[in-house]
Amino acid sequence: MAVCCVPPLKPAVSAPAGPVLIPRPPAPQTIPPCSLPAPGPCEPSLPLASSGLATAGFRTAKYLLDEWKIRCQAGFAQAFADRDSSERGRYESKRLAAETEASSQRSQAGATRALGERLQDLHFWRSELCREIGDLTSETDLLVQQKRRLERAMDASEVLATIASDNLQCRERRLGPDLVRDQVEEELLRELELVRNVQELLKRTLEQTVMQIRLNRDAKQTLEMDWSDKVEAYDIDDKCGRYNNQSTEIQFHLNSSKFEDNASTPESWAQFSHDNICKAEHERMASINLRTLIDNILQDTAEDLRMQAAAVDKAFAKRCEEVEDAKRKLENQLSKTLEEIAKQEMNIASLKQAIKDKQAPLKVAQTRLYQRTHRPNVELCKDAVQFRLVNEVAELTESICCLQQQLEESEQALINMEDTRLSFVKEIAIKANSLFIDREKCMAHRTRYPTLLRLTGYQ
Template identity: 25%
Template sequence: MRDRIFEVQAWREKQRFTRDCVKDEIRALKEEKHATELHLESLQVPLMVISQCLSNRDQRVPPELTRDQLGEELKKELHITENSKRVLMDVCHMGWEKIKELTNVLCRLEREIKNKDETLDLEYHVKDLTRDSTDISFKLDPTRVPTESMTEESYAHCIQNTIKIAEQLMAESKDLRATMFKSREQARNQMYAQSQQVELIMRRRVYDIQRARNEMEWQKYKLEQNLQKVDREIETLRAAVADKINPTKLVETRLETRTRRPVLERVQDKPMRGLIEEFERVHTSHNMLEKKLEEAITTYHGMYNHHQRVTKDLQYKNQALETDRRLIEIRKPLHSSDETEFKRNVGYCHMSDELVTD
């Protein structure tokens, strides 16, 4: 009897130890699952921000609505975030399944421990019975074997099987907890690296647009100056053409008037040759001024049309610049509260080793 009691107690202690380990594992797995669920919930903000960034960039006007590196990096960031969400959801579901399995084996251990407690109470009671005990009596067929009885080997195998199942589930749970932690950290690192890449490309894009915008503004300024210069030149040429009107009238009038001389006085004299030379000189000068005026007007119209195109392109650049600048404000929720604009710029430029610290 004592050996049997000792054996049952030994099995009970092993099952109690296993039960406590299972409880600890369930608690650890629940904590890991809760941390994973919190990280999964935190992905809603990046998903919303990235989708808003992509929608905001779709508002660009057609000349600036191009497939650029920033758009590709934003789509890649969205893909990484969605993939991380899917992976975390899968491991959370696996954690829920594993908690259910551990809970089942825990209930099985609790039931077997309770059975052993009852068995030990009976064994102690049987052991304490004596010939003088008051509750002893004759029994009908006391040597019968109860139904569903098992051998000692089957009894030990059943207990060992329960403990083995619990240990296997705990090992799987530990691996799952490691997988959860690895998935969270991998998702966090991938998202952070891609976020930094997007921030770098975004600021480079803003810088490139600003530089192009500034060049176009300078081009517009020079065009306006040249337009004013050509306009003044046109006014000068028009004044010069107008100044040639009276001299032309004068020389033509003189020539026409001298044709009315009497027949015997119509001599091709020196004054007539001088008037003809003056007529040719005045008309040549007038034609040259007219040609220069036409060229100046053509140049003015060409420059004006180019100025209109530059002005329209500048409006498109300003709209694209405002759109990409808005991304910086939209992405602010992705940055930590203690991360300043200066720190981010230092990180983007890899200047942390070059700065003198206090």
């Protein structure tokens, strides 16, 4: 069976300026077979019945003239019909080829424009992601610096705790009555408690900072993965946009026109990047607020610590003045006591000499009385002399007793003053020890108190 052949398609027209995509050519359509021409005179056919006088009485294969003309007319008509059908087929083929060519060019140009719009969307979101990644990276670096400030402030607070504890331990070595819970000790205990509270606050803030840095880096990693995917997709779509009908890399991919099951929609695709950026902005704002909070915490704690340190130093200075004044008064009293001891010793010596001086007159008076007891008979008379001698002995005895009593009192006063002197010496030594502890130990150690800059974490 003969089939009319479709003429070959014309070569593709030159592509317009810029990359133009050519879709896969449609499957060839089946061309309906042309009508078969009637067989010619030379082709065998069944003998037709003849009519007329020429065939009377016998059989023959010859055609009648009318039949021959009819046969020729039928052939001419069939040939005309075949040519007309072929011409219509050729026209239809040209029209269909032109339409498919124009349709493929329109489809390719539309796909190229769609790729261009897609590239613009990709570039927009890629730029937004890149900008947010840069902002988040800068913010994370600033937060890391704040974390270092917190760590340095924690180290400085350890120095404060060490100084306060050492001051309290040193003041435990005060002696005797100076081992008192004075204002200095109360201020030191307040300082130690304040330092511990500050350390606890800084520790919690440091933990929160570490957590925020981790959240920032997680958000940054999400943005970087999204950005990397968009860069790869941009490169792929840009490469696809540069393909045209003359590209050497194009080839058939039979199953490429189906949609993937895990493919996203444009809305979900844009929403995904939008959500990532919103989350990153949320973490960045939280990081900014945390940095502001860290600044305020470090500034406030440093000021509180310095104020408490000033209060402790003031209490130390006041206490040292009090102890110095007490020591000075004790030394003055000791000097006066020593002078009085010297005078009392001289007084005791004079009392002893006075008692000794009374012994000779007493001996004289008693000797006189004793000798007068030897007067004979009536001469043993209670005369005025006798009464006078008795009174003299009584007076001398009373004087000696008074002197003895005064001597005992003076000696007791001397003993008391000696005890007072010893207590003064001891008190002065205690005060000197207290001054040494407060000035040479505690206040000298407090000169290593961290500065305000170091307490705020800048050094």
